[in-house]
Amino acid sequence: MVEEPTNNPYVRDPKLAFDPVDELSEDEAREQAEKLRAAIEYHDYRYYVRNDPVISDNAYDQLFDRLQTLESAFDLDTENSPTQRVGSEPLDELETVEHVAEMLSLQSSEDESAVRDWADRVREAVGDVSYSAEPKFDGFSVEIVYEDGEFDRAVTRGDGTRGEDVSRNVKTIGSVPLHLPEAPDLLAVRGEVYMPKSGFQALNERRVQEGKEPFANPRNAAAGTVRLLDSSKVADRPLDVYFYDVLDTSASLGSQHEAFDLLADLGFRLDELNELVDDVDAFVDYREKLLDRRADLEYDVDGVVAKVDSFEKREQLGQTARHPRWAFAYKFPARTGETTIRRITVQVGRTGKLTPVALLEPVDVKGVTISRATLHNESLARDLGVSEGATVRIERAGDVIPEVSEVVEEGEGGRFEMPDDCPVCGSDVLQEGKYHYCTNRSCPAQIRRSLQHFCSRAAMDIEGLGERVAEQLVSEGLVETVADLYELDRSELEALEGFGETSAANLLDEIEASKETDLASFVYALGIRHVGTERARVLADEFTLAELMTASEAELRAVDDVGPEVAESIVSYFETEANVETVERLLDAGVSPTRAERGDELAGLTLVFTGSLPDYTREEVTELLEAHGADVTSSVSSNTDYLVVGENPGERKQKRADEEGVDRLDPDEFCDRVLSRIE
Numbered sequence: 039m040v041e042e043p044t045n046n047p048y049v050r051d052p053k054l055a056f057d058p059v060d061e062l063s064e065d066e067a068r069e070q071a072e073k074l075r076a077a078i079e080y081h082d083y084r085y086y087v088r089n090d091p092v093i094s095d096n097a098y099d100q101l102f103d104r105l106q107t108l109e110s111a112f113d114l115d116t117e118n119s120p121t122q123r124v125g126s127e128p129l130d131e132l133e134t135v136e137h138v139a140e141m142l143s144l145q146s147s148e149d150e151s152a153v154r155d156w157a158d159r160v161r162e163a164v165g166d167v168s169y170s171a172e173p174k175f176d177g178f179s180v181e182i183v184y185e186d187g188e189f190d191r192a193v194t195r196g197d198g199t200r201g202e203d204v205s206r207n208v209k210t211i212g213s214v215p216l217h218l219p220e221a222p223d224l225l226a227v228r229g230e231v232y233m234p235k236s237g238f239q240a241l242n243e244r245r246v247q248e249g250k251e252p253f254a255n256p257r258n259a260a261a262g263t264v265r266l267l268d269s270s271k272v273a274d275r276p277l278d279v280y281f282y283d284v285l286d287t288s289a290s291l292g293s294q295h296e297a298f299d300l301l302a303d304l305g306f307r308l309d310e311l312n313e314l315v316d317d318v319d320a321f322v323d324y325r326e327k328l329l330d331r332r333a334d335l336e337y338d339v340d341g342v343v344a345k346v347d348s349f350e351k352r353e354q355l356g357q358t359a360r361h362p363r364w365a366f367a368y369k370f371p372a373r374t375g376e377t378t379i380r381r382i383t384v385q386v387g388r389t390g391k392l393t394p395v396a397l398l399e400p401v402d403v404k405g406v407t408i409s410r411a412t413l414h415n416e417s418l419a420r421d422l423g424v425s426e427g428a429t430v431r432i433e434r435a436g437d438v439i440p441e442v443s444e445v446v447e448e449g450e451g452g453r454f455e456m457p458d459d460c461p462v463c464g465s466d467v468l469q470e471g472k473y474h475y476c477t478n479r480s481c482p483a484q485i486r487r488s489l490q491h492f493c494s495r496a497a498m499d500i501e502g503l504g505e506r507v508a509e510q511l512v513s514e515g516l517v518e519t520v521a522d523l524y525e526l527d528r529s530e531l532e533a534l535e536g537f538g539e540t541s542a543a544n545l546l547d548e549i550e551a552s553k554e555t556d557l558a559s560f561v562y563a564l565g566i567r568h569v570g571t572e573r574a575r576v577l578a579d580e581f582t583l584a585e586l587m588t589a590s591e592a593e594l595r596a597v598d599d600v601g602p603e604v605a606e607s608i609v610s611y612f613e614t615e616a617n618v619e620t621v622e623r624l625l626d627a628g629v630s631p632t633r634a635e636r637g638d639e640l641a642g643l644t645l646v647f648t649g650s651l652p653d654y655t656r657e658e659v660t661e662l663l664e665a666h667g668a669d670v671t672s673s674v675s676s677n678t679d680y681l682v683v684g685e686n687p688g689e690r691k692q693k694r695a696d697e698e699g700v701d702r703l704d705p706d707e708f709c710d711r712v713l714s715r716i717e
């Protein structure tokens with residue numbers, strides 16, 4: 039067990055009244071930095087490995103800030119300091135290095151009979167054995183080498199003999215020990231780096247918002263991240279690691295379960311699902327159990343591994359050129375599914391965007407039947423080479439929409455081409471960059487989706503008006519523009535299939551209640567292209583509705599976060615007569631979007647700070663923000679809107695922010711996006 043550092047004032051209830059840096063001698067600074075490092079490493083261990091922190095995030099951040107200050111003020115060596123976990127300057131390329139010993143792969147199969155045959159061969163060679171049963175983590179494997187107990191390097195698997203040096207990136211993972219409490223001269227451990235599903239989801243959402251392609255699955259995201267040249271970017275991404283192997287240089291270990299005990303004692307993170315099982319039947323049961331839990335795990339697992347527990351017996355079994363004879367991976371059904379494309383259709387979105395969608399022969403992917411997959415846009419569909427009748431591979435990652443990842447065999451249908459006319463209303467289609475749009479604002483497909491958008495939570499928040507009802511309202515001709523919603527009458531609704539007196543009355547109440555709204559939600563609800571919730575809020579702060587409707591491109595561009603494309607889209611929205619008419623009808627119907635009152639401008643906004651700001655103390659800024667209705671809290675949660683990152687920021691809040699998908703602001707952005715709203 040990793041022991042608490044003794045005689046270290048920064049471990050329990052750390053005293054945080056630090057002497058001013060300029061009053062310290064160099065020796066005092068070095069000594070204090072050493073104690074801080076030991077304490078922070080211990081806190082990292084408690085937090086990331088044991089999941090049982092002993093100090094608050096705030097206290098941790100202060101220790102971290104202090105260490106950074108000392109290291110830079112006294113130019114201290116930081117090679118294996120926890121401050122390296124925030125990353126350092128980008129590299130030009132990754133160096134290639136040799137492994138301590140070859141990294142072999144595992145023999146594997148999805149068939150139970152193959153697993154049993156393997157177990158028979160083992161029994162014939164060495165008699166009855168017990169197995170270490172482990173999840174087969176679907177991530178990216180690395181070897182980490184410690185010399186004299188110090189982190190020396192982390193290396194990717196590469197070709198098994200040589201891999202790439204990804205030390206700086208792996209150091210950003212909080213659960214990776216930088217020093218070992220006691221260790222032989224040389225210790226190499228192996229494990230699987232992965233991206234937790236929740237972090238993956240948040241990362242992808244952020245990438246889509248930034249206009250970047252999302253990662254297809256957590257494994258690709260982890261692999262891409264570990265190999266990034268800029269380790270400070272890696273520090274921003276949620277990675278973690280489970281260890282499953284140690285190369286025993288002191289030859290004191292006799293089995294896998296002893297190896298796990300040693301790894302745990304040294305402070306490495308191990309999965310709780312590792313088990314010692316008596317025979318192959320128990321291993322088959324273990325696989326069943328894990329398969330059931332697969333969807334609930336925070337990481338992707340693509341099977342289970344059985345390893346002969348005894349090292350002596352492993353020795354007797356030996357290895358082939360590629361894999362050891364003493365281990366076998368019993369794979370889960372493939373995460374990707376293979377199927378054929380029946381037809382390619384084109385969907386029309388709220389803004390009129392046309393998206394090609396592959397309709398598939400239904401296929402089971404990770405326990406879910408998939409019958410359609412997005413092809414994103416014409417150029418992607420062409421790059422993939424999809425055609426009707428083609429055999430394709432389907433990926434489904436987390437809850438991301440399934441997508442076609444590869445064409446396995448071409449079909450008879452020709453190359454995909456976007457139609458010239460909207461498949462729903464027949465109007466002209468216009469290409470803008472990679473995307474195609476239907477030019478008719480009253481296209482029924484657009485109306486239905488605009489209606490859904492208009493009613494969504496972040497917009498007018500009309501509960502009970504989801505996809506099905508929107509479809510009914512549009513196809514029955516009751517709603518042609520969102521303004522028609524406010525003129526629906528009870529008998530019309532009651533006549534709809536699935537509606538009764540109560541449901542009709544409830545929906546009308548919801549519609550009535552939505553009339554009281556704030557300007558930002560209203561602007562967002564209009565569904566102007568490129569105006570998401572965030573921009574809508576900025577616009578609502580700058581303009582009244584009347585001003586926004588008549589603003590010129592130049593006036594709009596004067597607003598932060600509004601570039602030429604956005605300005606053009608807003609102007610063109612309000613230049614379209616039908617849109618102006620809709621807005622006017624909404625107002626006439628009694629929809630009354632209000633702007634925030636003075637003193638209330640930041641109501642609903644929750645902020646967390648880390649590090650110091652150039653112009654304010656923490657107290658000053660907190661007081662100011664709270665006076666205008668914002669909440670300032672000390673830890674990041676899913677309710678946090680922004681993490682403001684000042685000078686010498688703490689690592690933990692930033693990690694948490696990434697995990698929760700919380701946006702960060704640097705001090706300038708904080709001034710532009712928050713302070714500007716009250717000054």
Ligand code: IVH
Binds near residue numbers: 173176177179230365
């Ligand atoms: S042991 C010689 N244990 O699977 C055996 N590997 O195909 C060395 N993997 O490259 C590997 N979970 O990336 C082992 N519990 C586990 C594993 C595991 C995932 C990966 C590892 C390796 C690949 C082998």
